[in-house]
Amino acid sequence: MSDEPTTAGDDPGEERMPTPEEVAAQFVHRLGRTPVRDILMQTMATMNDVAGIRMGLGPEGDEVKDMAQARLAIETIRALLQLTEREVGAAAVRPFTEPLAALQMAYAQIAEADRSAGQDVPPPPEPPQPDPASRLWTPPGAR
Numbered sequence: 407m408s409d410e411p412t413t414a415g416d417d418p419g420e421e422r423m424p425t426p427e428e429v430a431a432q433f434v435h436r437l438g439r440t441p442v443r444d445i446l447m448q449t450m451a452t453m454n455d456v457a458g459i460r461m462g463l464g465p466e467g468d469e470v471k472d473m474a475q476a477r478l479a480i481e482t483i484r485a486l487l488q489l490t491e492r493e494v495g496a497a498a499v500r501p502f503t504e505p506l507a508a509l510q511m512a513y514a515q516i517a518e519a520d521r522s523a524g525q526d527v528p529p530p531p532e533p534p535q536p537d538p539a540s541r542l543w544t545p546p547g548a549r
Contacts, residue, residue: 450487458510460473460476
């Protein structure tokens with residue numbers, strides 16, 4: 407499948423928009439060749455943007471503010487960070503840990519301000535819990 411524009415109609419130089427089927431076929435073609443690692447990174451970057459926008463920090467401000475959606479985006483980042491670190495390595499997630507912490511802090515501050523104003527806000531996302539399998543084992547009674 408070519409990325410070149412296709413032509414149709416009476417004018418041989420006329421460009422036409424691809425059909426929905428052609429767009430879908432190109433999408434499937436690219437997905438089949440894009441490493442999942444790259445898709446994970448792009449998804450985490452997108453969720454960072456979504457979280458900020460849904461907290462009302464984007465160009466549309468409070469018009470699209472939805473703290474429940476912001477919380478879901480933050481939780482999605484947290485889950486993807488854990489998975490990516492386990493599957494790809496700590497170096498791959500390092501660029502996302504500070505932005506996640508900043509988002510969590512912003513969420514807590516905005517939620518507190520909203521609660522003070524009498525608005526109903528979901529509780530802040532839980533901080534990441536260490537993986538029990540990665541903790542150092544100590545024998546019973548040795549504290």
